Amino acid sequence: MSLDTAPRLDADALLDDPQTRIVVCCGAGGVGKTTTAAALGVRAAERGRRVVVLTIDPAKRLAQSMGIDALDNSPRQVEGIEGPGELYAMMLDMKRTFDEIVEAHAEGDRARAILENPFYQSLSAGFAGTQEYMAMEKLGQLRARDSWDLIIVDTPPSRSALDFLDAPKRLGSFLDGRFIRLLTAPAKAGGRAGMKFLNVGMSMMTGTLGKLLGASLLRDVQTFVAAMDTLFGGFRTRAEATYRLLQAPGTAFLVVATPERDALREAAYFVERLEADRMPLAGLVLNRVHESGAAQLSAERALAAAETLDERGVDDAGSGAKSAGAAGTDTASTGGTDTADTTGGTGGTDSTGTEGAAALLRLHAERMQVLAHERRTRDRFAALHPEVPVTQVTALPGDVHDLAGLRDVAELLTAQEAPGA
Amino acid sequence: MSGLQRLHVVTGKGGTGKTTVAAALALALAADGRRTLLVEVEGRQGIAQLFETEPLPYEERRIASAPGGGDVFALAIDAEQALLDYLQMFYRMGSAGRALRRLGAIDFVTTIAPGLRDVLLTGKACEAARRQDKHGRHVYDAVVMDAPPTGRITRFLGVNAEVAGLAKAGPIHNHARSVMRVLTSARTAVHLVTLLEDMPVQETVDGVAELREAGLQVGAAVVNMVRPALMDEAELERAAADPAALAAALSAAGLGGASRGARAERLVAPLLRQAREHTERLALERTQRAALARLELPQYELPLLTEGVDLAGLYRLSGELGKQWPL
The missing domain is CATH 3.40.50.300 (P-loop containing nucleotide triphosphate hydrolases)
Incomplete structure (x- = not known):
């Protein structure tokens, strides 16, 4: 099974389908998730949909290209869309998202107590994990507003690309944990029977924890947990709803990768995980694939030819004035079946042509080696997951930082012919 | 150490x-x-x-x-x-x-x-x-x-x-x-x-x-x-200036005929395109190297x-x- 036989991902069909309401781009760090999400957003909008792209941590220039370099945590319309649809984009501000939840669900004094709690401040400002919760929260909010018919989400650069899937579950198990119940026990424990046990547990806990964390931190944590108690419930409910939303038919996951071993290993892992969680996978976007317009010439053949030319170059330098004549003779004798062609050409090579051709051949050999490596890596993935539809995006020499660039990427993404085929 | x-x-x-x-x-x-x-x-x-x-x-x-x-x-x-x-x-x-x-x-x-x-x-x-x-x-x-x-x-x-x-x-x-x-x-x-x-x-x-x-x-x-930097802009310009000479050299290296439409000649355009991508990348890399140099850190390179x-x-x-x- 090789990539050439893998089904081709029809990204336009996916974007055009009114049933598609959420597209999640996931994959390892550094594979172009954000660019892919943005390019798909431009494409979908120009084909008539009302789209919002939620990015997590875009590169500065990419954010500028969409006009969302200012952080205000709400979607802004992107100017310059050519087509019937509309594109909005936003960058997640996790602290602000967290603050807004607090403000929306707790009254004045209580909200202020939470917002001023040092434990809360530290947690909301971005310890690992918070970003995943907040990305899920924001996705849920955008979906609930129902102002867009397509939401495209870029996932956080997690330690493991799967963290955001686990966010609701982790939050749930944390909230259901006995520890939290102990911390909040004084507020909650009503029954007399439970009271005694909880108090014993509580004093042991506070004793040990106080010793460990210092009494003031423990007090901050307790205040925080008690204040957040009601909020947490709603938080969990929403996180679970978002999780279910991700399993629903209107959602499509795109796994993004580059033809590198690590990125594709992560992609394979992701494919398996999505299957296990019954999340709908639409396909694999393979970014930065190299191609060659002269793929019929192998690396070995190109290198051998470059060496032949090197030897000629040395001869040329040695034989001086004779070189033109010598080149003519050589050409005729090595041209083989193409002799007629050759002599009908320019009639000889100069040393610039020889040196230039040798350099071009070396470059080509390097390119072909890259191609061969990428092909092997891709084929390994295709062998493991032959059912996953794939689309490839050719490597561009520079970074994308404007709408035109995003449009080009989208063009490659949605092309129905494999590049170079 | x-x-x-x-x-x-x-x-x-x-x-x-x-x-x-x-x-x-x-x-x-x-x-x-x-x-x-x-x-x-x-x-x-x-x-x-x-x-x-x-x-x-x-x-x-x-x-x-x-x-x-x-x-x-x-x-x-x-x-x-x-x-x-x-x-x-x-x-x-x-x-x-x-x-x-x-x-x-x-x-x-x-x-x-x-x-x-x-x-x-x-x-x-x-x-x-x-x-x-x-x-x-x-x-x-x-x-x-x-x-x-x-x-x-x-x-x-x-x-x-x-x-x-x-x-x-x-x-x-x-x-x-x-x-x-x-x-x-x-x-x-x-x-x-x-x-x-x-x-x-x-x-x-x-x-x-x-x-x-x-x-x-x-x-x-x-x-x-x-x-590796295999070709710089000057070399590319010199080579690109005379496609016929390139075709002849490729032909001389045994890669087919040099006349228009023959195998070696047909290689010239795609090979030059690759070379242009290469030099374009080298130019971008120079900008990046300059940005790194401004950090004044010891810098080591791995191939x-x-x-x-x-x-x-x-x-x-x-x-x-x-x-x-x-x-």
């Missing part, structure tokens, strides 16, 4: 190969009979994959020998285990630790209060870097940490200061402060891995500024996956291994680092 035991923290944007560079550095530091510890903190088992071994347990085990007879040990640090270790080591709270775990407190501390989690991870690495045997000799000559990516590194390392501020007294406070002292000392250096591309370089530049502001020592910039990095490739990279880097 400067004589100081050092903790080398290796970070980089995702996709730049920081795990590979960390491993190559650990190998290079272990050369000639030394002993290093390579630690990972993100639970990705990247080290095991790189060294083609079984997943690493929470245990320091030897995974490779270095050229000239040194040893590389590896450890995948797990925050929960590190906390239990820590409770046991400092407070002999083994059983209390288990009770805390049953109550979900360990989960609490390592998950929802991930600041404490990061303290535990960096704390374990610092402990290994400082550990001495009963003769007062350091157990490891160096510890190399495959750290979180550039976007999170300052926070990851600086979290100790934050946690020390949160827990205003008590053992966690003291622990966080002592870890911070090691991290900000001259014995610790943060190295940044980058590619010669816009985004990784920008992140490196931002990362260096943040690290310096946080009082952390920046060590070196390692430029990874450098591709792109077209075949991907296997164990043999890793040793090759470690040799390259050893040649350039005064370790």
Whole structure:
């Protein structure tokens, strides 16, 4: 099974389908998730949909290209869309998202107590994990507003690309944990029977924890947990709803990768995980694939030819004035079946042509080696997951930082012919 | 080697190969009979994959020998285990630790209060870097940490200061402060891995500024996956000026006929297109090199291994680092 036989991902069909309401781009760090999400957003909008792209941590220039370099945590319309649809984009501000939840669900004094709690401040400002919760929260909010018919989400650069899937579950198990119940026990424990046990547990806990964390931190944590108690419930409910939303038919996951071993290993892992969680996978976007317009010439053949030319170059330098004549003779004798062609050409090579051709051949050999490596890596993935539809995006020499660039990427993404085929 | 035991923290944007560079550095530091510890903190088992071994347990085990007879040990640090270790080591709270775990407190501390989690991870690495045997000799000559990516590194390392501020007294406070002292000392250096591309370089530049502001020592910039410069603009222009001569030369090298439409002639346009992409990339790389040079850091370069990095490739990279880097 090789990539050439893998089904081709029809990204336009996916974007055009009114049933598609959420597209999640996931994959390892550094594979172009954000660019892919943005390019798909431009494409979908120009084909008539009302789209919002939620990015997590875009590169500065990419954010500028969409006009969302200012952080205000709400979607802004992107100017310059050519087509019937509309594109909005936003960058997640996790602290602000967290603050807004607090403000929306707790009254004045209580909200202020939470917002001023040092434990809360530290947690909301971005310890690992918070970003995943907040990305899920924001996705849920955008979906609930129902102002867009397509939401495209870029996932956080997690330690493991799967963290955001686990966010609701982790939050749930944390909230259901006995520890939290102990911390909040004084507020909650009503029954007399439970009271005694909880108090014993509580004093042991506070004793040990106080010793460990210092009494003031423990007090901050307790205040925080008690204040957040009601909020947490709603938080969990929403996180679970978002999780279910991700399993629903209107959602499509795109796994993004580059033809590198690590990125594709992560992609394979992701494919398996999505299957296990019954999340709908639409396909694999393979970014930065190299191609060659002269793929019929192998690396070995190109290198051998470059060496032949090197030897000629040395001869040329040695034989001086004779070189033109010598080149003519050589050409005729090595041209083989193409002799007629050759002599009908320019009639000889100069040393610039020889040196230039040798350099071009070396470059080509390097390119072909890259191609061969990428092909092997891709084929390994295709062998493991032959059912996953794939689309490839050719490597561009520079970074994308404007709408035109995003449009080009989208063009490659949605092309129905494999590049170079 | 400067004589100081050092903790080398290796970070980089995702996709730049920081795990590979960390491993190559650990190998290079272990050369000639030394002993290093390579630690990972993100639970990705990247080290095991790189060294083609079984997943690493929470245990320091030897995974490779270095050229000239040194040893590389590896450890995948797990925050929960590190906390239990820590409770046991400092407070002999083994059983209390288990009770805390049953109550979900360990989960609490390592998950929802991930600041404490990061303290535990960096704390374990610092402990290994400082550990001495009963003769007062350091157990490891160096510890190399495959750290979180550039976007999170300052926070990851600086979290100790934050946690020390949160827990205003008590053992966690003291622990966080002592870890911070090691991290900000001259014995610790943060190295940044980058590619010669816009985004990784920008992140490196931002990362260096943040690290310096946080009082952390920046060590070196390692430029990874450098591709050879096979043709420059001048050469390309000279060659492109005479396509007929190129066709003739290709033909002379046995690649078919040189006349219009013949095999060698048809190669000229695609080969020139590739060369243009190449020189375009070189031009972009020059801009990136200039941006890196402004950081005034020692800079080391590792070649792109077209075949991907296997164990043999890793040793090759470690040799390259050893040649350039005064370790």
